[in-house]
Amino acid sequence: MLILDCPYCGVTAEETEFHGGGEAHLKRFGPGSSDEDFEGYLFHRENPRGVHFERWRHVNGCGKWFHVARDTATLEVFGSYSAQVTEPPQEIRDAITAKRPGWRWREFA
Numbered sequence: 001m002l003i004l005d006c007p008y009c010g011v012t013a014e015e016t017e018f019h020g021g022g023e024a025h026l027k028r029f030g031p032g033s034s035d036e037d038f039e040g041y042l043f044h045r046e047n048p049r050g051v052h053f054e055r056w057r058h059v060n061g062c063g064k065w066f067h068v069a070r071d072t073a074t075l076e077v078f079g080s081y082s083a084q085v086t087e088p089p090q091e092i093r094d095a096i097t098a099k100r101p102g103w104r105w106r107e108f109a
């Protein structure tokens, strides 16, 4: 069972309290972008086995969207944070680096 913390109202609950919204930190492309960039934005996702950044919504609580950094293989949660940022905050990066020293960072939008 995945246990998440809502960074807005402070509730810690099982994943059934929340709703997943897919990958976080996508770089958006719209009208005027190349077909290749737009296709990548619409269809291509990381889907890693390991560290992943996701969007979640607290549907049975405050209703707000937030981001979660977690390991998809072990369900270990490194932390949750505001959805109003374009990349993970430093404390989340430090938590991941401490627990997964060999993990490589990708480019964020």
Ligand SMILES: [Zn+2]
Pocket (backbone or CB within 6 Å): 006, 007, 008, 009, 010, 011, 058, 061, 062, 063, 064
């Ligand atoms: Zn909440």
